[in-house]
Amino acid sequence: MTGLPPRLSPVELAAEALRRGRLVAFPTETVYGLGADASDGEAVRRIFAVKGRPAHHPLIVHVADPDALDTLALDVPEPARRLAVELWPGPLTLVVALRPGAVVDEVTGGRSTVAVRVPAHPVGRLLLRTFGGPVAAPSANRFGRVSPTTAAHVRADLGDDVDVVLDGGPCPVGVESTIVDATGGGLRVLRLGGIGLDRLAAIAGDELPVGGDTAAPGTLASHYAPRARVEIAPDGEAAARRAAELAREGRAVGVLAPATDDLDGAGREGRPSVEAPVEPVRLVVPADAEGFARLLYARLREADEQALDVVVAVAPADGSGLAEAIADRLRRAAGPR
Numbered sequence: 001m002t003g004l005p006p007r008l009s010p011v012e013l014a015a016e017a018l019r020r021g022r023l024v025a026f027p028t029e030t031v032y033g034l035g036a037d038a039s040d041g042e043a044v045r046r047i048f049a050v051k052g053r054p055a056h057h058p059l060i061v062h063v064a065d066p067d068a069l070d071t072l073a074l075d076v077p078e079p080a081r082r083l084a085v086e087l088w089p090g091p092l093t094l095v096v097a098l099r100p101g102a103v104v105d106e107v108t109g110g111r112s113t114v115a116v117r118v119p120a121h122p123v124g125r126l127l128l129r130t131f132g133g134p135v136a137a138p139s140a141n142r143f144g145r146v147s148p149t150t151a152a153h154v155r156a157d158l159g160d161d162v163d164v165v166l167d168g169g170p171c172p173v174g175v176e177s178t179i180v181d182a183t184g185g186g187l188r189v190l191r192l193g194g195i196g197l198d199r200l201a202a203i204a205g206d207e208l209p210v211g212g213d214t215a216a217p218g219t220l221a222s223h224y225a226p227r228a229r230v231e232i233a234p235d236g237e238a239a240a241r242r243a244a245e246l247a248r249e250g251r252a253v254g255v256l257a258p259a260t261d262d263l264d265g266a267g268r269e270g271r272p273s274v275e276a277p278v279e280p281v282r283l284v285v286p287a288d289a290e291g292f293a294r295l296l297y298a299r300l301r302e303a304d305e306q307a308l309d310v311v312v313a314v315a316p317a318d319g320s321g322l323a324e325a326i327a328d329r330l331r332r333a334a335g336p337r
């Protein structure tokens, strides 16, 4: 017999890394997460150090199966349970009362509540199942920046600060999970995301209030921002006009708008030529909200790669829940006015 270790799959290696207190970036259906064993305080503290995230911003706890909710939470209210049953696995995060000791204090910032999520990505879920315990994970980007939707984005942001990057391809949803707080006596949406308000209302039997008093940093203005300034235009025509104006002022401009919008005069795809700096760059996204969401963050990253000064953006107008989430992220990228 040789002393060679048995061959481990990438998922088994990643699960082993988690057990050893390492940080593992893994795919979910929304964005890539930067995971650590939620029972290992030192590992969780490293997440905050690597992200540059303030310690009082709590992390989402990821588990493979909906049944694990009761191992993390106490007294889950009936309406929250209904959402879990209908929407997990999927892009919903539930904030519930923490079962004392279920995760280390570093995960929740010492709060008595915990955010729980069962992601739907097959690779992410297999990792969680193989690891076998709860995994604390924020999005795998530096604090305040655009979330990563590919393994390459994670490497570009975090470099060697992340021990393992598990590549599951591009994330199929592309914006973060919808966060619903169930600890205030009813249900309240803390962050718009992959599950639309329409869907939540249909399951809960009533419209859920949005926002309110929350410490969730994902609800801060100027979050999810590229380096380029983001301006929002009501439609393609207005975007084209504004982009042309900015270009005439000598700015490097990009137009991020649904593919069907009337963008004549809004420039071409690709890099603006040196001779014609007035030509804005088209950051093309599909017209439907699902396609738009999937590519949103990749396009914002491209804006930075192309050193654009300004991105003029138009949100999809189909009135879907996902379109609302995209409009929300664009507003946050644009920052406070």
Ligand code: TXA
Binding pocket: 028, 030, 031, 032, 033, 034, 057, 058, 059, 060, 093, 095, 108, 111, 113, 114, 115, 117, 119, 137, 138, 139, 140, 175, 176, 177, 178, 179, 190, 215, 216, 217, 218, 219
């Ligand atoms: O789609 C997602 O949710 C991704 C993937 C990786 O799962 N994760 C993600 O994590 O977006 P992060 O850390 O970037 O955002 C988590 C949000 C933060 O705004 C945080 O404040 C909030 O969840 N949160 C976590 N625990 C909370 C709690 N106990 N009460 C209120 N908000 C909480």
Ligand code: MG
Binding pocket: 138, 139, 147, 218
């Ligand atoms: Mg984040």
